[in-house]
Amino acid sequence: MPYVESAVRGPQIVAAARAVLIRDGVAKTSLRAVASEAGIPLGTLQHVFPSKQQLLQAVIEQVVDDISEVLRSAADTESGLAHAIAQGLRNFWSTLVEGHRGLQVLQYELVTHALRTPGLEDLARMQYRRYAEVVQQWCTEAADRSHERSAVPYDRLARVLVAAVDGLILQQVSDPDGARSEQDLEAVIQMLVALAAPSPR
Incomplete structure (x- = not known):
C-alpha cells in the first residue's frame, strides 16, 4: 500500500468511522471495523488514531x-x-x-x-x-x-x-x-x- 500522509489519511478514516458509527452504533464500532471500512490495515489506522x-x-x-x-x-x-x-x-x-x-x-x-x-x-x-x-x-x-x-x-x-x-x-x-x-x-x-x-x- 502506498504511503499516505496522516493529514490526508485522517479525514479518510474519520469519514469511514462516521459511516460505521451511523450503521452499527457507537458501542458496536471497533477500530478494526473502521479500518475495514476505510480499506486500510488496522495498524495504519492506529498510527493516526491510537484509541x-x-x-x-x-x-x-x-x-x-x-x-x-x-x-x-x-x-x-x-x-x-x-x-x-x-x-x-x-x-x-x-x-x-x-x-x-x-x-x-x-x-x-x-x-x-x-x-x-x-x-x-x-x-x-x-x-x-x-x-x-x-x-x-x-x-x-x-x-x-x-x-x-x-x-x-x-x-x-x-x-x-x-x-x-x-x-x-x-x-x-x-x-x-x-x-x-x-x-x-x-x-x-x-x-x-x-x-x-x-x-x-
Whole structure:
C-alpha cells in the first residue's frame, strides 16, 4: 500500500468511522471495523488514531465543522442577528437534519455513550461546548457586522439555541413529522429572536 500522509489519511478514516458509527452504533464500532471500512490495515489506522476515544473526538469535530460551514454558508451575517438566526437555522435543518436521521441519532448516541463510559465524560462536555462555541461565534459576528447588540450574552443565546434545536431534533428522529417540525422550528426562531432582541449599538 502506498504511503499516505496522516493529514490526508485522517479525514479518510474519520469519514469511514462516521459511516460505521451511523450503521452499527457507537458501542458496536471497533477500530478494526473502521479500518475495514476505510480499506486500510488496522495498524495504519492506529498510527493516526491510537484509541477509539481519539477517533470519536475527531468524528465530533468533523460534525461541528459541518454545522459551522452550514451556518456560515446559510446566513448573510451583514443583514443582522435576527436574519442570521432565522436563515441559519432553516438551512441547518434542511441540510443536516431532514433526511439525515442516522447522523442525528449518532450525535445523541455519542453523548450518552460518553456519559455512561467512565473516563469519557469529557467527550460529551467537549461536544456540547463546541456546538455552543460555533453558534456563539456566528451570532456575535452577525451582530458585530450589523452594529447591533443582543439583549442577552452571546454565550447564553448560543446555549439556549442549541438546547431548543436539540429538543426539536430529538422529537423529529423519534416521531418524524416534517410539517410539524417546520412549524415548530419557526416558533423556535421567533423565541430566539425575541430573546436576543437585537438593537442598534
